[in-house]
Amino acid sequence: MFYVRLVFVNIRRLMKYTLPLFCLAVLIAGCVCYVSGVHRASEEMLDTVARKYTTVIRAVMYASRPDIDLGQSREMTLGEVQAMAKADGVAAYTGIMNHMCALRVWHINLPADSILQKDREMVNCAANEQVVVFAVKNTEFIPEMTLLAGRHISDANDADGTSRHVLISREMSEIFGVGVGDTFTAAAATSERGDGLFYNGSFCVAGIVESGFAGQNRVHIFVPLETALPYNFDAHHAMDPDTYPVPESLSFRSAGLVLADPDNALAVVSEAAEILNREDFALQANDYEYKKEVYPIRTMMELSDIIGTAVLACAVVFFLLITAQSVRVRAREIAVLRLLACPRTVSYALFLLEKCVLLAGGFAVGSVCGWILARQYTQNASIILGDVGILLAIGGACLLLTALILLCYDLKKPMEVLSDE
């Protein structure tokens, strides 16, 4: 107990040396906690921005599309989304587009926005979210096909091919004298599908279209394929872009919103539509806005890292310099302890315990100060175990180096030290 009391007595009475050490310990802990807090705050901000812009980018697409009903339809489970992602060999999807084309039914699963993917693992992001799929108001057609009569094949029955409803070209209607609602039988040779298969049997004409393709193939029957039929548009397009041009509708490569709060979807969409009312600028503007918001956060993180590391390094160096100086000045005290037959372990323990107390006290005060400062940026700032681990490592290193300094000063015989004095 006497030795412990002695440590506190030394700390109190040798303020000239102990106060700077205490202040440096405060600075070290303050730096660690502050930088760590700023980091956490920045990550939170980046997360918020990422969420916001994920939403806004998607929302703007929809807000600017008159053909898309912003009414919320069914919710897809995360399992469904992940299954689709897995089937398509991509990491994750941020949205699901249930796009129906007159000729083919596509389930197009779209990769997450590339910019956002860099910042965030969308799988993790999606793990806490629900995917909301918006209903497409009218079936989207390839623009070359303009409906002249009847209707598009947009019902579920049409889409899966069971109703055997088809669209026919204007030319075909004229040549064969077939109108909307008429039934006709197609021979195998006349009903070749895009994928090389043939359809036989009777078909009911659901609508007549003016088709850009009709000029090349005047007798064209547009038959829906089964939903289950896998169709890799990109692969087909890559092989033969003339036959499989990119439909205009696919330039908007998303149909879902990733939202924490699906009920808020419409409000977000409206807000986004107000902010960015020009469709053609929407993506660019959002990308720009996103980067504009992210840049200062990233800069703040990098700056706080650099400054924090520099201050930390300086503080540790100064801590050791002052320790070395205090040990040098107190070399006489060490020698006297040795003269009094104080075991080395006890004399070292006294000095190290003194440093321990200073470091622990300084770290405690510094952590609280750092935490308070970090609270300016985030309400979630907390003194977490990671910070404690870093501080323990720094404190351990300081103590180890203090012991080495002590050892260096203790190499001389005590009588020699006292004679030098």
Added chain:
Amino acid sequence: MNNESALLSVRHAVYDYRTKAETVHALRDVSLDFHAGMMYAVVGRSGSGKSTLLSMIAGFDRLKAGEILVNGENLSKMDPETYRRKHVGMVFQAYHLIPQLTVSENIRLAMEIAGYVCNDVHSYVNTLLEKVGLDASYAKKRVTRLSGGEQQRVAVARAVSTHADILLADEPTGNLDDENAEMIVDLLYRMAHEDGKCVIMVTHSLELAQKCDQIYRLAGGKNVAEV
């Protein structure tokens, strides 16, 4: 006096050390006896080996040849720190008190190191202070606020606080005026005669040495005379 009854016997002590230029023969076949209850003065010129002899007796270093017997036991076979804690109290010219501590704390530190247990430390410290001529009010004073003479008295109190039977004093009056020097020597003399300590004082002053029971004179590392 009978050599066998000596508390401390130095037998044919030889000690040398090397400097860059030469080998210094600090002690050459020195043989001396020290008894409890007596005060000894070791005198001689600078470099005569007085302080080296004291260092050897204190167990700071080991002899190259010869032996030091403490109560008949060879010092070289004892743990020097344990020996110092149990048997030796030291007083130095520069006092060597720990400056940031109070008088009481300096004394208590020595007691703690020696493992000397005392039920009422406070009273014990006051008794010690009284013994060296300081009143109890000094106990809480920082040693840096005391005069040289007072500091040396505290050093003496610290040296005897552990009930060590050998009291080594290396030029204890070197930094003191004549009056204080005389008081300290008187104090050490009383320690020897009243408390039965074996006091060995290294000094340059023959006048102060005259107050001791016996004087050993060293020259060139040899004991040349016993007075």
